[in-house]
Amino acid sequence: MPRTTNRLILAHIWVSVLAFGVAAAMAVMQALSRANLEVPYRSARMYYMSVTAHGVLMALVFTTFFIMALGYAVAHRENGAIKWPRLAWAMFGLALLGTTMAAWAILTFRASVLYTFYPPLQAHPAFYIGLTLVVVASWGWCASMIASWRESRRRNSGRPVSLAMHGTTANAMLWLLATIGVASEMLFQLIPWSLGWVKTIDPLLARMLFWFFGHPLVYFWLLPAYVIWYALAPRLAGGKLFSEPLARVTFTLFLVLSTPVGFHHQYQDPGIPAGWKLFHTFNTMAISFPSLLTAFTVVASLEIAGRLRGGRGLFGWIGALPWRDPAVSSVLLAGLLFMVGGFGGSINAAYTLNSVVHNTAWIAAHFHLTVGSAAALTFMGACYYLVPRIAGRELELGLLARIQPFLWFLGMALFSFTGHIAGLVGLPRRVFETSYAGAAQASAWQTLTTVSALGGLVLFASAACFVAVILGTLLAGKRTAPQMIEWAEPLSPPTDGFRAGLWDRLGLWFVVAVVLVILAYAVPLWDVLHLTRYGSPGYKPF
Amino acid sequence: MKVDLYERIWMWGVGVMLALFFGTLANASFRYGFHPPSHVETIDPKAVLKSPQFRRQGVYVDGGGAVHVSAVGLMFAWLPAALTLPAETPVTFHLTSVDVIHGFQIVRTNGQSMVVPGYVSQFTTSFKAGDYLIACNEYCGVGHHMMAAKLTVVPKAQWRTPADTVATPTGGAHAAHH
Ligand code: HEM
Ligand SMILES: [Cu+2]
Ligand SMILES: [Cu+2]
Numbered sequence: 236m237p238r239t240t241n242r243l244i245l246a247h248i249w250v251s252v253l254a255f256g257v258a259a260a261m262a263v264m265q266a267l268s269r270a271n272l273e274v275p276y277r278s279a280r281m282y283y284m285s286v287t288a289h290g291v292l293m294a295l296v297f298t299t300f301f302i303m304a305l306g307y308a309v310a311h312r313e314n315g316a317i318k319w320p321r322l323a324w325a326m327f328g329l330a331l332l333g334t335t336m337a338a339w340a341i342l343t344f345r346a347s348v349l350y351t352f353y354p355p356l357q358a359h360p361a362f363y364i365g366l367t368l369v370v371v372a373s374w375g376w377c378a379s380m381i382a383s384w385r386e387s388r389r390r391n392s393g394r395p396v397s398l399a400m401h402g403t404t405a406n407a408m409l410w411l412l413a414t415i416g417v418a419s420e421m422l423f424q425l426i427p428w429s430l431g432w433v434k435t436i437d438p439l440l441a442r443m444l445f446w447f448f449g450h451p452l453v454y455f456w457l458l459p460a461y462v463i464w465y466a467l468a469p470r471l472a473g474g475k476l477f478s479e480p481l482a483r484v485t486f487t488l489f490l491v492l493s494t495p496v497g498f499h500h501q502y503q504d505p506g507i508p509a510g511w512k513l514f515h516t517f518n519t520m521a522i523s524f525p526s527l528l529t530a531f532t533v534v535a536s537l538e539i540a541g542r543l544r545g546g547r548g549l550f551g552w553i554g555a556l557p558w559r560d561p562a563v564s565s566v567l568l569a570g571l572l573f574m575v576g577g578f579g580g581s582i583n584a585a586y587t588l589n590s591v592v593h594n595t596a597w598i599a600a601h602f603h604l605t606v607g608s609a610a611a612l613t614f615m616g617a618c619y620y621l622v623p624r625i626a627g628r629e630l631e632l633g634l635l636a637r638i639q640p641f642l643w644f645l646g647m648a649l650f651s652f653t654g655h656i657a658g659l660v661g662l663p664r665r666v667f668e669t670s671y672a673g674a675a676q677a678s679a680w681q682t683l684t685t686v687s688a689l690g691g692l693v694l695f696a697s698a699a700c701f702v703a704v705i706l707g708t709l710l711a712g713k714r715t716a717p718q719m720i721e722w723a724e725p726l727s728p729p730t731d732g733f734r735a736g737l738w739d740r741l742g743l744w745f746v747v748a749v750v751l752v753i754l755a756y757a758v759p760l761w762d763v764l765h766l767t768r769y770g771s772p773g774y775k776p777f
Numbered sequence: 778m779k780v781d782l783y784e785r786i787w788m789w790g791v792g793v794m795l796a797l798f799f800g801t802l803a804n805a806s807f808r809y810g811f812h813p814p815s816h817v818e819t820i821d822p823k824a825v826l827k828s829p830q831f832r833r834q835g836v837y838v839d840g841g842g843a844v845h846v847s848a849v850g851l852m853f854a855w856l857p858a859a860l861t862l863p864a865e866t867p868v869t870f871h872l873t874s875v876d877v878i879h880g881f882q883i884v885r886t887n888g889q890s891m892v893v894p895g896y897v898s899q900f901t902t903s904f905k906a907g908d909y910l911i912a913c914n915e916y917c918g919v920g921h922h923m924m925a926a927k928l929t930v931v932p933k934a935q936w937r938t939p940a941d942t943v944a945t946p947t948g949g950a951h952a953a954h955h
Pocket of ligand 1: 269286293297596599608692
């Protein structure tokens with residue numbers, strides 16, 4: 236591998252891992268605080284600042300930087316070089332600048348607005364401008380991915396690109412479409428308003444634009460994990476990919492379906508007629524389909540691996556998998572947690588049941604299984620595979636790496652199980668403390684949040700292991716030659732005449748996605764814009 | 778495209794499952810009119826406390842005998858701080874905010890709605906007798922966790938119509954769609 240691409244990838248990994256480490260340290264204090272346990276410097280102001288920092292660093296910084304790193308590694312594997320390396324470096328610098336600006340605003344208590352930043356809570360302009368720079372930088376990454384995909388198509392003259400490149404490109408396109416929402420919110424609403432150029436803002440319009448972006452954001456996190464599950468995990472486990480062509484269809488479906496669903500985050504909002512919410516519910520059910528296909532294909536591929544390794548019987552193949560390899564065990568455990576998270580997701584999406592769980596601790600517990608485990612734990616596992624190969628160093632502290640996924644699983648089981656129950660019995664999310672002046676119903680929450688805090692401690696131990704292993708490897712791992720990534724082979728290899736087909740034409744599907752988005756959003760947005768609306772000035776109660 | 782038999786079965790299975798999921802939801806909404814709060818009406822947040830609908834907060838009974846609650850969210854309290862309602866009776870809540878976004882949540886019921894400044898939220902539900910906590914479930918600032926009110930639900934027979942029943946509020950000038 237040319238050194239400069241490796242350095243680019245490692246630069247992204249550094250930012251990602253450091254953001255993760257800081258966010259994990261804040262998280263453990265939050266988990267303790269929510270259980271009404273005294274920790275140093277505990278105060279409400281500190282709590283909400285910390286949840287903002289944790290949410291932004293985990294959900295936006297750790298994920299985005301890792302996803303960009305993985306994308307460059309995929310493109311590099313595809314064509315032997317990435318497209319537009321200078322642009323890529325410039326975008327890295329821009330994203331880092333943006334992150335620094337936002338982090339400064341948050342850590343100096345100027346932006347305790349949480350990672351959803353709903354106005355009329357108003358943060359310092361540096362927060363909004365910083366996050367916008369990160370988004371703009373990610374567009375540069377998208378351009379580089381799409382250019383690499385086109386080059387690979389050209390080089391392959393008619394044969395499809397690798398599955399990993401296909402999935403990564405679908406994700407880049409999905410992201411371009413999704414970020415139109417948040418970029419509009421930032422540029423037309425939040426930034427001018429926080430700078431004082433306009434006096435008021437419409438909070439409902441802002442929420443519509445935010446969730447236009449917010450749900451596909453979920454798939455932006457998840458698709459790179461699916462790339463790893465499909466294209467890497469079967470090989471690491473010693474098997475083959477069960478059905479390659481269907482895996483391609485899956486990624487294409489995500490590109491088409493992931494945006495016209497945002498109202499499922501706004502079921503409880505006024506101002507959006509019920510019929511449109513139901514339409515988004517329908518689309519939400521449709522987008523569960525490719526995830527359920529993924530479940531089948533990935534499990535089937537792992538079964539092949541287990542049987543090739545000598546596993547027998549209905550379930551014997553599970554034990555035969557290489558659980559001692561942290562890159563594999565993290566995928567297996569992430570998948571298990573995701574099964575629970577996925578079912579929770581269809582409960583959230585249920586038009587009717589949402590009235591019980593919306594904005595309770597259930598939701599936070601839910602997304603710690605999805606983005607916080609399915610995506611994050613997979614990314615951690617992938618780091619154990621990628622970082623040594625790209626850095627040209629041996630993995631350090633292998634024992635810690637080996638126990639880390641299991642600690643995460645245990646911690647998340649405690650944290651998330653109790654969180655779901657606490658939500659069902661009514662604990663609101665995002666609260667500094669849960670006693671509600673001794674209200675009878677609030678007493679049911681104390682035991683649950685205490686166990687959840689215990690889960691938080693275990694999670695923190697796991698996070699610390701991960702950070703130690705990666706930093707140890709990067710700084711002190713024994714030097715070896717950098718190696719290429721190896722993708723899993725399909726079970727039935729494509730024949731010579733195999734051509735790229737309809738599902739490979741991502742440009743076409745992008746257009747279909749745009750049409751669906753227009754169907755789902757044009758009328759309700761138009762209607763809101765034509766109400767007699769009263770804006771809100773900014774508030775900074777933090 | 779060649780798809781393995783087992784995979785085909787799985788695809789049909791999950792397809793049917795998702796269709797059932799959606800079918801039950803569509804059934805609940807079309808047949809029983811069960812929707813999450815989706816009222817469309819705007820209001821000037823600066824004028825809320827002078828508006829006919831929210832000038833007085835609390836419980837009232839309209840001309841047709843239906844029970845309503847009008848409540849206002851502000852940092853960091855619900856107005857009114859205490860409500861008494863009859864059990865097993867549909868109650869319609871009308872809510873708005875004078876400052877930031879709040880979340881009106883009656884703990885351990887399905888009664889909840891986002892409360893967005895500039896908009897009026899509305900939902901209807903009924904309760905079993907008991908004491909309920911009304912929390913705020915959307916972060917609204919440093920006092921978010923202290924924002925609460927009390928709901929007491931008494932058996933229907935013991936419930937007295939509030940003395941100062943306010944006039945039926947109109948749907949507001951901008952009600953639409955609903
Ligand atoms: C070290 C392990 C972790 C622990 C102990 C932890 C714990 C917590 C806690 C206690 C909260 C506050 C919940 C509330 O007040 O409602 C929280 C919020 C959050 N967590 Fe984590 N978390 C961890 C890892 C992660 C990961 C890996 C991600 C995603 C990649 C993540 C994403 C989030 C987000 C986005 C929020 C903000 C939610 C909001 O604004 O309501 N967390 N976490
Ligand atoms: Cu969503
Ligand atoms: Cu609140």
